[in-house]
Amino acid sequence: MIPANFHKHTNFSDGSHHPEIYIERAIAQQLIALGFSDHAPFPYKNSWSIEDQTLDDYILEIKQLKKLYQVELQIYCGIEVEYIPNLVSVNDPLFENPNIDYTIGSIHYVDHFEDGTPWSIDGTEAIFKRGLQKIFKGDIRAAVYRYF
DSSP, rough: OOOEEEEEEEETTOOOSSSSHHHHHHHHOOSSSSEEEOOOOOOOOOOOSGGGGGGGHHHHHHHHHHHTTTTTTEEEEEEEOBBBBBBTTTOOGOOOOOTTTTTEOOOEEEEEESSSSEETTTTTTTHHHHHHHHTTTOOHHHHHHHOO
């Protein structure tokens, strides 16, 4: 097994610390590689993703840290991109940046409520239950089928 982590969120999205804190911890734990994959900008207001105007700052910060720590640790700049058909995906031109080393695709939103609000399957239990009832009439099989 290679001692590495390629799914690390920082305070640019929903992580709790500046990237350099994670780098120092990775070095202390003798990792050979660390990849940052903060949540990419999202088309709906939320508290967990990088905002459009902050994406360039995130990429620049990781690029600078990559250079600063190049002897001690392999550092990669990635992003986690939500997939919502016809709305956002890894093919979005916003993510075509030569300084982004990799992309992680994710699915947290399965459908939407009648008012167009997206339904997250990994939010609070109350939101999950509300969506299951309102969108799928309590049919968990239908919700799981839609997810996959």
